[in-house]
Amino acid sequence: DIVLTQSPATLSVTPGESVSLSCRASQGISTSIHWYQQKSNESPRLLIKFASQSISGIPSRFSGSGSGTDFTLSINRVESEDFSVYYCQQSYSLPLTFGSGTKLEIK
Amino acid sequence: EVQLVESGGGLVQPGRSMKLSCAASGFTFSSFAMAWVRQAPTKGLEWVASISYDGGNTYYRDSVKGRFTISRDNAKSSLYLQMDSLRSEDTSTYYCAKDTVSFDYWGQGVMVTVSS
Numbered sequence: 001d002i003v004l005t006q007s008p009a010t011l012s013v014t015p016g017e018s019v020s021l022s023c024r025a026s027q028g029i030s031t032s033i034h035w036y037q038q039k040s041n042e043s044p045r046l047l048i049k050f051a052s053q054s055i056s057g058i059p060s061r062f063s064g065s066g067s068g069t070d071f072t073l074s075i076n077r078v079e080s081e082d083f084s085v086y087y088c089q090q091s092y093s094l095p096l097t098f099g100s101g102t103k104l105e106i107k
Numbered sequence: 108e109v110q111l112v113e114s115g116g117g118l119v120q121p122g123r124s125m126k127l128s129c130a131a132s133g134f135t136f137s138s139f140a141m142a143w144v145r146q147a148p149t150k151g152l153e154w155v156a157s158i159s160y161d162g163g164n165t166y167y168r169d170s171v172k173g174r175f176t177i178s179r180d181n182a183k184s185s186l187y188l189q190m191d192s193l194r195s196e197d198t199s200t201y202y203c204a205k206d207t208v209s210f211d212y213w214g215q216g217v218m219v220t221v222s223s
Contacts, residue, residue, distance in 0.1 A: 034209035
């Protein structure tokens, strides 16, 4: 199984700061990585697909990069509504796997 | 507007069965693969099973293989998950998701609690 390691587990930031969340795969997965946001007591929401492809309706402050084993979700100037948990997911091979998540919290 | 609405959850005893349903609307259901993803209380996301657009191919994680069955009825725009021989570790919120390699739409989730 492909293991996705997200870091840090928790990131404390002030609104207005820009942040980068990391997702590292246990083997090369090309760009088969997708990012989700999950707010408390809500369903996950797709933010970025295939490492860097934007999703309709998602604010432009969210962007993704990376290929192979190292991937990054960047949020430019965090807003109050962005404080939630972020997950990466790989679709390179079965079983599909998710990272353990990064919680973005208010400092 | 895409909508996915799960139903059928609740409390069930270990070893018993339960069937989840997901009613889809707002897109051509018969053209897309679908999936079930679960989340144990306070834990992360875990893919459970996927099914191709026509139901011809199904895929499962090892821990549910032989116990869970994913199926669909394209005439009813509905997805199902038959869960047999349930275990305490199956206790989770189960989400139905539209599977376009990434999961681009999710239902609100339904809670399944396996406990005596």
